[in-house]
Structures are given as structure tokens and as C-alpha cells.
Amino acid sequence: MIEVKADALEASFEAVENAGLPPVRPMLAGGRPLGSAAFEGFLRAGSGGVEMKALSGASDAAGGYAVPEEIDARIDATLKAVSPIRAIANVVKVGSSGYRKLVASGGIASGWAAETAARTETATPTFNEVAPPSGDLYANPAASQAMLDDAAFDVEEWLAQEIAREFAAAEGSAFVNGNGTNKPRGFLATATAATGDAARAFGTLQYVASGAAGAFAANPEDKLIDLVQSLRAPYRQGASWVMNSATLARIRKFKTIDGAFLWAPSLAAGQPATLLGYPVVEAEDMPDIAANSLSIAFGNFKAGYLIAERGETQVLRDPYSNKPFVHFYATKRVGGMVSNSEAIKLLKFAAS
Structure with a gap:
């Protein structure tokens, strides 16, 4: 009797295999196919x-x-x-x-010399x-x-x-x-001096004084122009302004003598607004205007600031x-x- 039952069970398995059907397993709760998940x-x-x-x-x-x-x-x-x-x-x-x-x-x-001079x-x-x-x-x-x-x-x-x-x-x-x-060194934490590029030590940033402690002096647009022109021409290609929204709110109200705004809003989607022809980047970590504060930066950050990072996040x-x-x-x-x-x-x- 035992031998007969075993033969019947083996025959039932062979029938499933010959039919080419995949083995049936119950679906686990919350199961989903592998891949993107x-x-x-x-x-x-x-x-x-x-x-x-x-x-x-x-x-x-x-x-x-x-x-x-x-x-x-x-x-x-x-x-x-x-x-x-x-x-x-x-x-x-x-x-x-x-x-x-x-x-x-x-x-x-380089230098100049006569034809036969040393x-x-x-x-x-x-x-x-x-x-x-x-x-x-x-x-x-x-x-x-x-x-x-x-x-x-x-x-x-x-x-x-x-x-x-x-x-x-x-x-x-x-x-x-x-x-x-144990962290990056910010550009505002770098040493500063009022001297120009020819006399300033490497690694020291140049600053332009506004003319008044904690405020703009008369004709503030003049100081903004001085700041732009203090950056040599090769670096002005690709330069941008960096300031926070509070400082930007004050600058957006500045006008020239003929009543034109220094600020020019963006005329196309995806394009930044400009100040004196250069794009403005709002960085809320920049300090508010106060006595001796460095509240406005202008420069070519692609050439001036380096970020080094590992390629992947762990x-x-x-x-x-x-x-x-x-x-x-x-x-x-x-x-x-x-x-x-x-x-x-x-x-x-x-x-x-």
C-alpha cells in the first residue's frame, strides 16, 4: 500500500513538470518586483x-x-x-x-635691449x-x-x-x-586688504570701502562702479554679485541722476536680474549691512572659489x-x- 501511494505522488509531480507550469508560491504581503524598488x-x-x-x-x-x-x-x-x-x-x-x-x-x-647688448x-x-x-x-x-x-x-x-x-x-x-x-573656509573668512592686485599678498582679498560706517555714502552707485572696476577685465567675464535679500532690497531702489534704476529685472524666464549689467545671486548667509561688514561680493567665483568633494554620498x-x-x-x-x-x-x- 505504501509503495502504491508513492508511485501516485511521483506521477502527480511528473504531470506538473510536463505541463510546463511555473511553481505556484503564495504572494508575500507587501511584495513587489525587484528593480527600481x-x-x-x-x-x-x-x-x-x-x-x-x-x-x-x-x-x-x-x-x-x-x-x-x-x-x-x-x-x-x-x-x-x-x-x-x-x-x-x-x-x-x-x-x-x-x-x-x-x-x-x-x-x-620682459625687457628691451639693443641688438648686441647683453x-x-x-x-x-x-x-x-x-x-x-x-x-x-x-x-x-x-x-x-x-x-x-x-x-x-x-x-x-x-x-x-x-x-x-x-x-x-x-x-x-x-x-x-x-x-x-573641519569644514570649508568661506570667502568672507579670508584675510582682506584695501591694496590692489599688484601690491597685495596672494590669498588676501581686496575690499572697497563704502565711504561710511554701516551705510552707503553719497552717490552709492559710484562705489558699486568702483567695485566692478577693481576687478580686472579678464575676470569680469562671468562675474556676478553676491548679497542677501535685505541688502538687495536697498540696492534695488538706487537710481542714477536721470532717474533710471541701477537694477534691471530679468526679461526672460531662467535668466537672472542684473546690476550694472552683471547677474545677482542671493545668498542669505551674507551679512546684513552694518559697521565694517562685508555685505557685498563681486567676482568670478568660477575662477576664485574652489569646492572639492567626494563624488558619492555614503x-x-x-x-x-x-x-x-x-x-x-x-x-x-x-x-x-x-x-x-x-x-x-x-x-x-x-x-x-
Whole structure:
């Protein structure tokens, strides 16, 4: 009797195989096909829900996974909108924290001589090393496990927005006012002097005094023109103004002698408004007008300010440290400093 039952069971399996039907398995609750949702599965369930091929690459020995390429693109786009210095500066991707750049200054001297006169040695350029200080920029947003279990919740979009908000606020402040200690050195934290390019030491920014402490002197448009002309012609191609909205509100009311506004609004979508023919960038981290404040910057930031960053953002999922919350620890190494002190000028609200 036992042998007969086994033969019948084997025959039933053969019938299923011969029919070419796939094995039937019950659908798990919340199951969805892998693919674009692979990273979301990792965020919801941990390492069991992700395939390595769906990621941009493995992390360092510290652990975690690199954010997928589509999330990195969203973060970069949001940063450009919130942190405007990134959009106008020179951004380079580096593979380590030890980035160095050489800047030649001084130029080559020349001279005149008679046909048979002796030729003396002329001056040669000098090299200056630029090494932007850097630090780990991080964000650590958290979400409850119950919220992550909600199938209608877009985890990737939420993660990108949270990281972008944290990174944009920190970057915007550091690129303007950072002290260079475990973070970028802002251009307003650089040494300043009133001397011109020919006599000023490398790495020192030139400022133009407004003529009054904490205010514009008479005929403020004259000082704005002086600031523009203090930047040499090669750098004025691609130059822009940088100030906060409070300073911009005062400047938008300035008029010339014949009653024309110095400010020119944008006439096309996507084009910035201009001041004296140059685009204006609003950076809320710039200081308000006060005594001895450096509230207005003008220059070619693509040539004058360097941002060095690692190419990828690292994300580590931590469901253990703060149960029942899941933390998404994101980190990115970013550095920055003034690379060419001749390319950026400042307006100082002082008598001299």
C-alpha cells in the first residue's frame, strides 16, 4: 500500500513538470518586483531587501552603501537651488581628502635691449599651493519603522529631501563664513586688504570701502562702479554679485541722476536680474549691512572659489541605536576655499 501511494505522488509531480507550469508560491504581503524598488527595499527591510548590482558601489570599510545615482542627482539639483555658491563656484570631484592645486602668480617679466647688448635674467612666475580644508558633512534623519512599513510612502524621495535640506544649510553657511576647521573656509573668512592686485599678498582679498560706517555714502552707485572696476577685465567675464535679500532690497531702489534704476529685472524666464549689467545671486548667509561688514561680493567665483568633494554620498541604515526609529546616516566629504584672490572683490561698509 505504501509503495502504491508513492508511485501516485511521483506521477502527480511528473504531470506538473510536463505541463510546463511555473511553481505556484503564495504572494508575500507587501511584495513587489525587484528593480527600481531594490534600494527602497533595503531602506525598509535592511540588507535582505537589496541587491548589490542595484547600488552605485560598495562603501569603505566603515560600512554602508553608496546612494544610487538617481538619488545623488536629486540632491545635487536641490543643493544648487538652496546653496547658490555651489552653482557659481568651481566644483571638482576628488577621490581623497588630500586635494592640492597650484596657482601661478607674478608672470614673466620682459625687457628691451639693443641688438648686441647683453640680456639679463628676467623674473619667473611663482607657484602657490592651494589646499582647501575639508570635513565630513553629514545628516542623520530618522523615521519610525511603522512609517517605513507604509507601502504608499515614497522612502527615496523623503530621504533625498531630508539629506538635501541638511546639506544645503551647512554648505551655504560654510562656503561664505566657514572658519576652515573641519569644514570649508568661506570667502568672507579670508584675510582682506584695501591694496590692489599688484601690491597685495596672494590669498588676501581686496575690499572697497563704502565711504561710511554701516551705510552707503553719497552717490552709492559710484562705489558699486568702483567695485566692478577693481576687478580686472579678464575676470569680469562671468562675474556676478553676491548679497542677501535685505541688502538687495536697498540696492534695488538706487537710481542714477536721470532717474533710471541701477537694477534691471530679468526679461526672460531662467535668466537672472542684473546690476550694472552683471547677474545677482542671493545668498542669505551674507551679512546684513552694518559697521565694517562685508555685505557685498563681486567676482568670478568660477575662477576664485574652489569646492572639492567626494563624488558619492555614503548612506548607512541604522535600525538599532534608537529603536523603534530607523536612522539614515548620510555623509559626504566637502572642502572649499578661495583659490584665486584676484578674482573676488568685497564691498566693506566702512569709512576707509
